[in-house]
Amino acid sequence: MTDVLAYLETRADAWKAMLREMVEIESPSEDAVAVTRMAEWVADRVAPYATVKFFAGGAYGNHLRCNFKLKGAPRDRRILAVGHCDTVWPQGTLATMPFREEAGRIFGPGIFDMKGGISYFLMALEAMRELAIKPCASISLLLVSDEEIGSLSSRPVTEAESRNASLALLLEPAVGPEGRLKTARKGTGMYRLKVTGRAAHSGIDFAAGASAVSELAHQIGAISGLTNLDRGITVNPGVVRGGTKGNVVAAEAELLGDIRFWKTSDGEAVVRKLQRLKPRDRRCRIEVEASLNRPALERTKAVQRAFQHARRIAAELGIGLQEASVGGASDGNFIGALGVTVLDGLGAVGDGAHAVNEHLIANAMPQRASLLAGLMSRPLPVS
Ligand SMILES: [Zn+2]
Numbered sequence: 461m462t463d464v465l466a467y468l469e470t471r472a473d474a475w476k477a478m479l480r481e482m483v484e485i486e487s488p489s490e491d492a493v494a495v496t497r498m499a500e501w502v503a504d505r506v507a508p509y510a511t512v513k514f515f516a517g518g519a520y521g522n523h524l525r526c527n528f529k530l531k532g533a534p535r536d537r538r539i540l541a542v543g544h545c546d547t548v549w550p551q552g553t554l555a556t557m558p559f560r561e562e563a564g565r566i567f568g569p570g571i572f573d574m575k576g577g578i579s580y581f582l583m584a585l586e587a588m589r590e591l592a593i594k595p596c597a598s599i600s601l602l603l604v605s606d607e608e609i610g611s612l613s614s615r616p617v618t619e620a621e622s623r624n625a626s627l628a629l630l631l632e633p634a635v636g637p638e639g640r641l642k643t644a645r646k647g648t649g650m651y652r653l654k655v656t657g658r659a660a661h662s663g664i665d666f667a668a669g670a671s672a673v674s675e676l677a678h679q680i681g682a683i684s685g686l687t688n689l690d691r692g693i694t695v696n697p698g699v700v701r702g703g704t705k706g707n708v709v710a711a712e713a714e715l716l717g718d719i720r721f722w723k724t725s726d727g728e729a730v731v732r733k734l735q736r737l738k739p740r741d742r743r744c745r746i747e748v749e750a751s752l753n754r755p756a757l758e759r760t761k762a763v764q765r766a767f768q769h770a771r772r773i774a775a776e777l778g779i780g781l782q783e784a785s786v787g788g789a790s791d792g793n794f795i796g797a798l799g800v801t802v803l804d805g806l807g808a809v810g811d812g813a814h815a816v817n818e819h820l821i822a823n824a825m826p827q828r829a830s831l832l833a834g835l836m837s838r839p840l841p842v843s
Pocket of ligand 1: 544573574607632633
């Protein structure tokens, strides 16, 4: 892999120019036209050596899939790289957060999450083509438009595209300045609990009332009991609303929250327990809506094997690759749930996702893009 690394070290300026173009196409999730423009920029760039296809994103931008035409690519194996073109930054952010390089860091909206990761992938492909490195599988790239807002429109596309992949490479940011991969991600769920009681005047007729607020307070105690930090299960009571006036026994109250878990079966168990909650005051009624959004990305045997494979390639590049488990979910969660081996966190090395100090570390590109090239050219050893 040292030839790839040496080549990419000569390409730092070209890479920065490309990255700058990407960052300066602002692409907030809510702006379908802008996000599609970002995808079209990538499509134009790879068009000479890829077949590109757009999938309608409905209210969101279009999703893009590129199948690369690379010499000698085996047809019986498929590697899918996955990323997103949307960012959390509103249109106009560039005015206060321009693309700029300072003391070895490059700043800009969406640069870390995740335009940097897309740029690494494009550099890896460039190196493979320039050096005529044979891929170990057919290579595809999927870029979706709505990851930052839950992947509602892209989820079916992501699932259909990844189903026949032997390995999915997630271009999401790496963890920490040392660039750890993400070999486990928590799954997520959401819930809403609505309590209906009976209103009454708190002075004249207190006992005739059934307080939805008191009932909800009791339920919050029960719900907090579902959190199990040792197992990594959290059930967060996030938002509480209820009541109308200080002197009225509250007729209504509700609670919104989220559920996080390392094992999807733990998340499912929490959903069942929430659905079974019973009112302590029988005069109150409880309605629960609870469901899982993203299954957990579990650190399976196959994921561990893929990580060891990545670690060996990284060692040749001078990277002591480490791994991490993280609480946030990505599209890798959907893909892993299909039984596809996922390596996540292969994107930008830097910091400040969704924050004003969002940046990547400039000199990490040659190593990290080489790692991607290695994963696309060295077959995973069979166990
Ligand atoms: Zn991301």
